[in-house]
Amino acid sequence: MSASLIGARVQRKEDYRFLTGAGQYTDDVTLPNQSYAAFVRSPHAHATIKSIKIDKAKKAPGVIAVYTGEDVAQAKLGGLPCGWLITDVNGQPMKEPPHPVLAQGKVRYVGDQVAVVVAETQEQARDAAEQVEVSYDVLPAVVDAVQATKKGAPVLHDIAPDNTCYVWALGDKAAVDAAFAKAAHVTKLEFVNNRLIPNAIEPRSANGSYSRADDNYTLYVASQNPHVERLLMTAFVMGLPEHKVRVVAPDVGGGFGSKIYLYAEDVAVTWASRQVGRPVKWTADRSESFVSDAHGRDHHTIAEMAMDKDGKFIGMRVHTHANVGAYLSTFASCVPTILYATLLAGQYTTPLIYCQVTAVFTNTAPVDAYRGAGRPEATYVVERLVETAAREMKLDPAEIRRRNFIREFPYQTPVALQYDTGDYEATLAAAIKMADVAGFAKRKEEAAKGGKLRGLGYAAYIEACGIAPSAVAGSLGARAGLFEAGEIRVHPTGSVTVFTGSHSHGQGHETTFAQVVAERLGMPVENVDIVHGDTSKILFGMGTYGSRSIAVGGTAIVKALDKIIDKGKKIAAHLMEASEGDVEYDKGVFKVSGTDKQKAFGEVAFAAYVPHNYPHDKLEPGLNENAFYDPSNFTFPAGSYVCEVEIDPDTGQTKIVNFTAVDDFGKIINPMIVEGQVHGGLTQGIGQALTENCHYDPDTGQLVTGSFSDYCIPRADDVPSYQVDTRETPCTHNPLGVKGCGEAGAIGAPAAVINAITDALWSMGIKDIPMPATAQTVWKAIQSASKKAA
Amino acid sequence: MSVKVSMKVNGKPVSAEVEERTLLVTLIREHLRLTGTHVGCDTAQCGACTVQMNGNVVKSCSMLAMQAEGADVRTIESVAAADGTLHPMQAAFKEHHGLQCGFCTPGMVMNAIDFAKKNPGASEHEVREALEGNLCRCTGYHNIVKAIMAGSKAMAGAK
Amino acid sequence: MHAFKYHRPGSVKDAAALVGKNADAKLLGGGQTLVQTMKLRLASPTDVVDLGTIKELAGIKVAGGTVEVGAMTRHAAVAGSAEVKKAIPALAALAGMIGDRQVREMGTIGGSIANSDPAADYPAAVLGLGATIITDKRKIEADKFFTGMFETALQPGEIITAVSFPVPKRAAYMKFKNPASRFAIVGVFVAETGNGIRVAVTGAGPNAFRVPEMEKALGAKFAPESVAKVKVKADDLNSDLHASAEYRAHLVTVMAKRAVEAAMK
Incomplete structure (x- = not known):
């Protein structure tokens, strides 16, 4: 080993x-x-x-x-x-x-x-x-959040006569308005973050x-x-x-939130x-x-970024109408607020941010968390504004990001979060190199010879994962704790069963959690089994969502492992007739420091269950420990994505020719599994950007996209092979140094894709394109731009 | 009204009294209790129900059990060797992390084996096109494609 | 799925007898459309007559300048047939674009064209090549076969037994797929046949149709630029979430141009 x-x-x-x-x-x-x-x-x-x-x-x-x-x-x-x-x-x-x-x-x-x-x-x-x-x-029915708040709109619930669930805000509006008043440039966008249907298979x-x-x-x-x-x-x-x-x-x-x-x-x-x-x-x-099933996203947003003459962000103002559907689903209310507005600083030092959210009931299926939950919407706001601002101010989109990156940690954002660590320059630089941004101009020229339009877009996202410190969540309205529980059961002959309150539905916990345990105990992975998903077996659990499993569930397991090793040391000390303070544990062996005395983990486990020679006066038999872990902060995975597209102007069809993702997930347990999570997230993000759209008929409220024949989740031939890599700044407040990786791809990809498409079309005067940017949508945008030009 | 339907499933003759409206997938899952074949949609797109019939892959949710009368049907349960050794395609999926939640996996593997047999040396582009009838929501296909390329090579090598 | 009575006739004659006297009976080809619609409870036939075991209905014959495809021939068989690939490569290619690998193993040409789905691929080839639809009662020219959305010239109880395609000098099919269903938003089949140029469009209108203006222009000069300026009218075209009539009209021209380019290769 x-x-x-x-x-x-x-x-x-x-x-x-x-x-x-x-x-x-x-x-x-x-x-x-x-x-x-x-x-x-x-x-x-x-x-x-x-x-x-x-x-x-x-x-x-x-x-x-x-x-x-x-x-x-x-x-x-x-x-x-x-x-x-x-x-x-x-x-x-x-x-x-x-x-x-x-x-x-x-x-x-x-x-x-x-x-x-x-x-x-x-x-x-x-x-x-x-x-x-x-x-x-x-x-009469209403399916659109903005329409539903208008006078005379059909009313769903008597207790909400204006269909408004709440109007919520974060930030100092007056201070933000003042920043806008002295801005050298303001970039403003209005868009819909399209409604999605999760569709776990x-x-x-x-x-x-x-x-x-x-x-x-x-x-x-x-x-x-x-x-x-x-x-x-x-x-x-x-x-x-x-x-x-x-x-x-x-x-x-598969779950993806649903x-x-x-x-x-x-x-x-x-x-x-x-x-x-x-x-x-x-x-x-x-x-x-x-x-x-609960749907995801569905925001209508007006967003503005104020900058000084050098492209430094000095203020941001966001107003979002969030469609919550006909009823409040389990976590519906926190998605467009706590998981959204708090992420609007992104990777930047924007000092003043104000966000107002109007949550609205409509005659549609309930809307709740879907992969990323609030954070993709926030990233889309920030990264579309940033890229558009760069183009408007004729700055390199990478450069405007560099000018505004947070570089000192811990960093307190104006929207309630404190980032513990990160290195945004490192992921951006790596992504630029990997994506061969330097060679883009030449590729664009080549594509143009074949009548195709090339574009390149960035997205530098941040997310708050490892949900969540219960006290913080409670102060923000959570009606539950957000800790995690784990139990280590060492069997008499030294093999181990681990019980976790996290739940794996594709994430591979049975492997990664076993790696953590096997590494800590110094045994082969085969000797460790992970049990999850049964309330009769597992002491408690808050489950898996918000990229929390390794950061919170993994840490609970580590805490329980610490207790196992502590108890093991006591047993070993007794067996070796040494003082407990002199016993060390290393790679499966308890040793008395400075001597050649040692006991294997299995021997100690056996002694705990066959306690013939055992310190009964001080210790209970058995080797079984559990732990609950409540994190002290969120974790902050971040990364930089570069998307390169080629558009066929004759049909409007967009092809992603290259997609590069460099993420910082802190320490990584199993890179193979992490890469898989990124690939999957990217594909869902690309789905949102290019193909997926939940559409209700505005008059009848019928779901028009009610099958895979009309709702297009990406197929293998819709997406490229990805280039992915990682950089590592370990999380500072959990023992594994991990941050979580499950949602990143879905958070960063939509903005990167739309930034690439709008880059390709910018010279035609096309500043924005709605998601999903289907062939028809792009073709229509080109048509109306050429009409305007003519 | 019930009717008798007979076929070979995974090499064994089976027959069952079923309602005429019974789908092949229902016969496989409910009557034969072979639950490795999954149902992920009702419009013949997801391919989780893919099985082999008479040497070709079909969507078992899109045909009546009666349409498979007398056929030789093979499901995911018959793919590994009798001693449990994974088929080279299954092994490639494992090695290249071509699966996450596992739900689409049996259909993916059934299609991949058939495709690799009939199209040795296929390009990545061809592999992606061959997956048109199989949806995966977890992997983004990247590692499935890698697995099929590798599995295909391993199958050719094993001949 | 609603309950029904299942029949497995041994011959076309027996099948005809079963459907002939029962308006609520349905013929089952490969079932890739019918079984779906029955599952969704959108179709509820009292009787299902499975043509799957009638041997005389399956098979491909290439002779005397025609390719004759039996009604129960699966799409995969047409796509993979060395003879079809040699005689009418565009037809094999089109068959290989229908649905997906699994669907192509079950779906049949007879089922496809009898359904006259506005977005199906085969109607473009049938019309584009000027094929003859052979039924148990008569022969129907392609031009008279597709009469509307899900409507054909078939009489109640009439069964397609084969489709006979004349071998063209050159031909090609270009398809712009609906990204979700993978049916054609627009598919254009262009052929230079012994009887002149034919351009057939599927996906765009209520049923497959020809574009005489394009045929004329190509007759004068068989080149992409001949069709580049020819626009079909959007008025009668389909419009849905995925493609407006205007977009479809535009795509007809783009796909026609690309089909001509492909046919010239």
Whole structure:
């Protein structure tokens, strides 16, 4: 064991089961006496329910039960809670309209759940769901956040007559206005950060069962955080004690945020399983996922940057309308505020920033965190402004960034965060070299000979990850702690099982966490197994989102490891008849310093479980420790991206010819896995920039992009092979020095792509292009620019 | 109404009484309990349900079980050797980190093996085009493409 | 999917008998469209008549200046056929652009053209090459076959048995894909045939159509610049989220130009 496991490209322990079809996803779990649920969903964006007739459905073949809003009301099931309270500019709490498990008299978006049918088979449940007769009074609908705040707009909830959930602000407006008044140049942009549908390839699924024998519920669910799911479901919705409910999130086929939340379907199948006395399984088909999963982004923003004559940023002003959809999803309220406005400093020393956010209810699916959550939106604001400002002031876009980089750490931003460390020049310089920016002019010339337009764009992003110091989060409105828990169970012969509250749904924790443990204990990775995703096995957990797993969950494991080693030293000292202070632990061996006495880790573990010769007066037998870790600060991954595009002006088609990403994630445990995370994030970011757009019909509120035939997630031939690299400034406040890497790509890529496209089109007078920059969008922009020129 | 359907799955003859509307993927997952074949969409785009039928790859969610009557169907569960050794394509996916959450993986591997067999020495561009019918949301395809190029080479070498 | 009764006839005659007397019966080719729409509960036939095991319907025959493709021939078979590649490379190439690898193993030419999906690829080749659609009752000229969106000249119960393509002097197909569905936003098939130049467009209108102005211009001179200035009218073209009628009209010209370039190679 000479080479360190930290930083090693260890192949993944989880791969064998996935590659051989042995993964166990929620829908793969079929319980004895299984029954199946199908939901009746609203076909209208906004309507009152006049009546629901279930007689026909009840008599349909195979039907076991049919439940409507009336049944859940009678059962006193609470509404789905929102986990973050935002206080508005007037000190008032945000508007929190009820979010019922099944509609109570009114539906507010296409896909809103109205009734549930339980039947012997899935097809029978679906057949019968068609037999539920719902009579609606259709109401006018509004799907756009800005439109929804206008006088006369249809009102979704009585408690929010202007459809406004809150108006929130951060920063000193007067001081920012004053900075703008003395600016040498102001760059202003107005744009929409397009609404996205996460589309993890595994559709959501939930399988609830109730055991009368011990009065316990078990819910198998595709979730990123089974403990949070249990807490919300038991304490807030079902009024059950937590020890009576087990939540298992087995293999989960991608999340990207969409599987953080407590969904109505999860509650419904759990509740129904007791009513029918059988396990009840529901798995979304993709069409259902499109309408019912929480969506992401959907901001309308006006953003301005004020500069002095040298291009130094002196102030920034942002006003955003954030669409939260028809109801507040679990973390909906903190995404466009706490995770957005606080990131508007970016990598720069902008001294004054003011951001106002109006969160608005509309007749659309709830909007919540999607990969990056607030931070991609913030980066898009900052990096589009910066690039545009550079072009307007005829400065090199890299140079304007350099002039404004934060260079001293720790750095207190004007938007509440304190960056602990970073080296933005290093990632930018590396990216410029790797992308061969020096050779770009020549490549552009070559492309022009073939009638193609080349453009190059940058994005230098920052994110706040390792969510979060609970006290800080609490002071900002979080209704939960954001620590993580871990447990190390050393077995008598020295192998180790690790229990983590983080959840892996593609991130490879079973490997990286094992690397951390194996390195610390000085044993092969094969001797360490990671267990996650089951509330009956794991002491507690806040789950995986916000690139928090290694920084928070990994640190909890390290803390527990410290306790193991401490106890091991005590046992070893006893075995070697040495004083505890003289025992050192190194690479799997306890040694008495200055002597050749030593005990292997396995010997100490054995002694702990076969305590014949053991300090019983001072120590309990066994070698099992747990730890909770609450971070003292966020972590701040950052990086520089360079995107090069080639546009076919005849069709408007954009091709990404080169994409370079240089990230600083602090210490890296497994570069192979980190690169994979970056590749995936970049592709989702490129998807947002070029192909993905959730579109609701503005009049009817119908989801137009309701399948993969209309909603375009990138395919293999839409994206290039990437050039990725890292630079390293270790995080200063966690023992691993790690920052997190899961969201970076999705945060930085959209601005880089749009900056590249607008670079290619700048000479035509095209300053901005909306996302997604589809072929048609680019072609139309070129057409209208050439008309103007003519 | 139920009907009898018979075929060979992973080399073994199987027959089942199914509803006529049963999809091939439902037969595989629910009746034969081979849950490695996944369903990720309902419009024949994601390819998570890809299986081999009579030597070609098809989307098992887009055909009736009855359409596979008498066919020789192979699923991801039959790809590794009997002793558990990974097929060279599976090994390449592992080595090159061509999978993350694993959900699209069985379909990717089934398509990749078939493609590599029929198109030895394919270029990166051709590999990317061959993945038109398989969606992955995790990997950004970068490492899948690398894995297929390497797996393809390994398969050619193993002949 | 709603319940239905499944039939597996042994011959075209038996199949015709099954669908002939039942307006709610559907013929099943490869099922790449029908099974999808049934799954989404958008189609609910009472009876599904599977043509998959009728041997006489599958196969490719190249003889006497024509390529005859049996109705149940899979797209992959056409794309991979050495004979088709030699006789009409553009036809093989077009078949290789339909859907994806897996879909091409199941989808059939008969199913595709009987459906007359406005964005399907095959109609461009059928019309562009002036093919003949052979049914169990008669032969239909391509020009009379596609009558509207999802509408054809087929009578109820009439079954396509093969499509006969005359071998052109040169031809090419250019497709601008819908990035999501991968169907054609615009596809243009250009062919120089024994009976003159044909230019057929799919994706742009309610059904595949020809562009006489382009054919005329190419007849005078078979070169890209001949079509570069010819614009089709946007008035009757499809318009959706992905492409407005104006954009489609523009793309018809661009794709036609590129198809001519490709045909000249």
